[in-house]
Amino acid sequence: MDEVRENTLRIRDQADDDSLSWFETLYATANGDEYWIPWSDGAPHRFLVEWSFDIKSRGRALVVGCGLGEDVAYLSR
DSSP: OOOHHHHHHHHHTTTSTTTTTHHHHHHHHHHHGGGOOOTOOSOOHHHHHHHHHOOOOOOOOTTTOTTSHHHOOOOOO
């Protein structure tokens, strides 16, 4: 995990003045490999899963900041 942390910090520190641009670089260099995304565990967020059991109606959803898409994939099922 030290390797992932060092990679994340390196990418963040090399970012320009746009404080969020490093997210794009991190995801692009990860190339879909969740190992390199420190906050990804390959599963939908547990609060989303819990919330989904309480919903009576179905409809459309928007997942902002969807990362590698675990929440989106869960909702589409």
